[in-house]
Amino acid sequence: MANPPDERVDAPGGLTDRWVPSALEQERRAYRRSRTVRSAAIASISTILVVGALGWVLTHSSGWPRVQETFFDWDKAVASFPAVLSGLWLNIRVLLVCAVLITVLGLTIAVMRTLRGPVFFPLRLFGAAFTDLFRGLPLLLVLLLLGFGVPALGLDGLPQEAVFWGCAALVLSYSAYVAEVFRAGIESVHPSQRAAARSLGLTHTQSLRFVIVPQAVRRVLPPLLNDFVSLQKDSGLIAVLGVVDAIRAAQIETARDFNFTPYVVAGVLFVCLTVPMARFTDWVARRQGFQGSGLV
Amino acid sequence: MSLLSVRGLRKSFGSNVVLDGFDLEVSAGECVVLIGASGSGKSTLLRCVNLLETVDDGVIHLGSEDITDPRVDPDRVRSRMGMVFQAYNLFPHLSVLDNITLAPMRVHGRPRADATAAARAILERVGLADKASVRPDELSGGQQQRVAIARALVNSPELMLLDEVTSALDPELVGEVLDLLISLKAEGMTMVLATHEMAFAKQVADRVCFLHGGAIHEEGPPAALLGAPSRERTRAFLSRFVGL
Numbered sequence: 001m002a003n004p005p006d007e008r009v010d011a012p013g014g015l016t017d018r019w020v021p022s023a024l025e026q027e028r029r030a031y032r033r034s035r036t037v038r039s040a041a042i043a044s045i046s047t048i049l050v051v052g053a054l055g056w057v058l059t060h061s062s063g064w065p066r067v068q069e070t071f072f073d074w075d076k077a078v079a080s081f082p083a084v085l086s087g088l089w090l091n092i093r094v095l096l097v098c099a100v101l102i103t104v105l106g107l108t109i110a111v112m113r114t115l116r117g118p119v120f121f122p123l124r125l126f127g128a129a130f131t132d133l134f135r136g137l138p139l140l141l142v143l144l145l146l147g148f149g150v151p152a153l154g155l156d157g158l159p160q161e162a163v164f165w166g167c168a169a170l171v172l173s174y175s176a177y178v179a180e181v182f183r184a185g186i187e188s189v190h191p192s193q194r195a196a197a198r199s200l201g202l203t204h205t206q207s208l209r210f211v212i213v214p215q216a217v218r219r220v221l222p223p224l225l226n227d228f229v230s231l232q233k234d235s236g237l238i239a240v241l242g243v244v245d246a247i248r249a250a251q252i253e254t255a256r257d258f259n260f261t262p263y264v265v266a267g268v269l270f271v272c273l274t275v276p277m278a279r280f281t282d283w284v285a286r287r288q289g290f291q292g293s294g295l296v
Numbered sequence: 297m298s299l300l301s302v303r304g305l306r307k308s309f310g311s312n313v314v315l316d317g318f319d320l321e322v323s324a325g326e327c328v329v330l331i332g333a334s335g336s337g338k339s340t341l342l343r344c345v346n347l348l349e350t351v352d353d354g355v356i357h358l359g360s361e362d363i364t365d366p367r368v369d370p371d372r373v374r375s376r377m378g379m380v381f382q383a384y385n386l387f388p389h390l391s392v393l394d395n396i397t398l399a400p401m402r403v404h405g406r407p408r409a410d411a412t413a414a415a416r417a418i419l420e421r422v423g424l425a426d427k428a429s430v431r432p433d434e435l436s437g438g439q440q441q442r443v444a445i446a447r448a449l450v451n452s453p454e455l456m457l458l459d460e461v462t463s464a465l466d467p468e469l470v471g472e473v474l475d476l477l478i479s480l481k482a483e484g485m486t487m488v489l490a491t492h493e494m495a496f497a498k499q500v501a502d503r504v505c506f507l508h509g510g511a512i513h514e515e516g517p518p519a520a521l522l523g524a525p526s527r528e529r530t531r532a533f534l535s536r537f538v539g540l
Contacts, residue, residue: 196385199346200399200447201375210398214389 073261080253080262087249088269091235094167094245098235099228101171106178107217111208113179114186127179134176139237142169147241166238174231181223185216222285229277233270246270298357299324299486300345300455305354306510307340314340316510318354322455322488327481329497329518330490332507333533338490339382341507342457345488346379358455375403378448382460384440386432386447392419393428396447404451411450418446422476438469442476449480456480458489462496474499494537497522506530 021029058064112120112127134142146165150158159165189212197207217224239248246269250262298321305318314337322328330338343349345356347363347370356364363373387395393415400411419425422442424435432440441461448456458477462470470493481487481500489496497504497518504522505515506529514521514530525531 192381192383192385193387195343195348196379196381196387198371199348199374199377199379200451201371201403202399203371206402210402211387215387218389 070258070260071264073259076253076257076259076261077265080250080265083249083253084246084262084266084269087244087246088266088273090163090243090245091232091270092273094163094170094235094238095228095232098167098170098174098231101167102174102178102231103224105171105175107182107213109175109179110182110186111213113183114208116204131176131179134172135180137173139169139173139234140240142173143237143240145169147238162241162243163238166241166243170231170234170238174227174234178224178227181220181227182216185220186212188219189215222281225277225281225284229274229281232274232277236266236270297360298322299326299359300488301355301357302341302345303355303357305341305344305356306352307337307344307349308352313510315344318511320488320505320512322486324486325484326502327485327487327489327500329501329504330488330507331492331494331497331504331533332513336507337510338507339459342379342459342488342490345455346377346457347373348379371403375399375451376453377455377457378445378451378453379457380441380444380448380459380461382463384432384437384444384464386440386444388432391429391431392424392435392443395432395443396450399447399451414450415446418450419443421449422446423472436469437465438472441465441469441473445473445476454486456485456487456489458487458491460490460492462491462493470495494522506533508533 109127109130112123113131115123143166146169147162150165151160151162186208193211193215194207197211198204202210236245236247239245239251242248244252246266247263250266253262254260300320300322302318302320305315306313307315314335318337318341320328320341330341332338340349344351345358345363351364354364355362358373358376361368361373363370386392387398390398393412396415396418397408397411400406400414401408406414416425416428419428422445424439424442424446427435427439427443432443435443441464445458445461462473465473474493474496477487477489477496477500487500489500491497501518503515504518505512506521506525507513508529514525514527521530522534525534
């Protein structure tokens with residue numbers, strides 16, 4: 001549809017050719033705006049109605065006072081907060097140490113599994129056996145075996161601390177998963193990259209180190225961070241070894257009077273810890289989406 | 297004596313025999329252009345020479361060295377040649393400069409300052425001095441291919457292998473790369489290039505080889521082979537190119 005000249009307006013400053021949307025386009029935009037406002041209004045009203053109704057039903061049900069007393073006791077929450085928080089500090093330290101070790105061990109296992117040539121057969125076999133074993137074993141089982149089993153042997157030179165063996169179990173289990181993530185990344189790098197690296201005279205190891213692995217790590221960053229989000233909460237499993245982390249601290253507080261509010265406090269703290277990490281993962285994944293494709 | 301000598305080369309993939317008793321001699325400073333239908337073995341030959349494929353039979357000599365001998369170190373042999381690929385195969389996580397300095401530093405053990413100076417000089421030569429710090433995906437296809445050629449050239453190779461280096465480029469960008477190859481030839485670089493671009497064959501080739509049936513079906517100077525091919529299969533192939 002042609003735009004009649006009299007509908008063009010002169011912009012301030014004397015630019016006569018500035019584009020103004022045609023009447024048709026303005027009408028379309030007004031319609032889209034009205035639909036957006038309508039959708040937002042419907043969504044808001046229905047959300048308020050549903051949440052309000054659920055809240056009313058929940059707080060007016062016969063058992064609510066007992067639920068509130070046992071799970072959402074404010075005074076109990078305030079009283080147990082310092083103990084649970086200091087326990088969480090242990091979880092954070094465990095998380096940081098384990099994350100570093102898992103990255104190193106996982107990448108090592110992944111690289112082992114990509115080595116070629118008969119000389120490396122034992123390493124390949126070890127890598128495959130390691131991932132099969134620790135992906136198959138329940139984490140709780142590994143924790144109990146290492147945390148209670150090894151110190152009970154009373155062998156000289158081996159640490160006795162439960163935290164050490166808890167971390168060892170987390171590192172072994174998670175490295176198996178992380179190794180598979182890295183391996184998928186390494187295999188996703190197009191063979192032409194390897195050909196280009198080798199044609200320049202780089203050795204297999206140099207090709208991996210300077211060309212393949214840097215690209216692989218970039219690609220698997222989102223799933224890798226996802227595994228670390230999972231590690232954040234699984235660090236709480238070391239509580240079964242008697243280590244006083246956030247969960248164990250909450251358990252001790254709960255045992256005094258069978259009020260479960262400290263567990264809720266610990267849960268809220270864990271969620272507060274993982275949400276930023278999860279958002280960061282989303283952000284990284286989105287950024288990869290922009291630049292990750294079509295490069296090779 | 298030939299710089300590159302291929303004798304009785306055989307290479308198959310499964311039941312598909314791509315090269316079957318292939319012979320080729322390339323003297324120092326010569327530019328040999330390989331033409332032929334897709335699947336005729338142009339790329340396979342270049343990949344065999346670069347030791348990216350293991351040959352089934354036959355011998356390849358680079359200078360006086362038998363490079364098909366399993367006792368030779370393939371990394372050292374490859375570092376004597378420069379290979380350029382159809383899809384550029386630049387390293388997307390490295391800047392243009394780092395793409396070029398990787399091999400001089402890691403393979404040839406040159407110090408960073410030395411490698412950087414050499415890389416900047418070679419970028420100047422391919423007309424991309426201002427692009428040293430950008431990532432490959434910010435460049436046009438022609439620019440990327442010139443970077444790939446620079447990356448191969450910086451190691452002062454004895455032989456350049458170019459595998460359909462312009463197949464992914466539009467005619468204007470083909471011109472950029474062609475100009476670069478013409479100047480390389482003028483400097484006496486030995487080149488073997490596989491192409492579907494007959495302008496390359498006309499303008500840079502000393503000799504054009506038409507590959508068919510796993511061997512060189514017909515060869516000769518560009519004017520003779522492209523202008524008046526003597527064999528039926530060569531004529532049929534070349535008749536498909538407009539404007540020859």
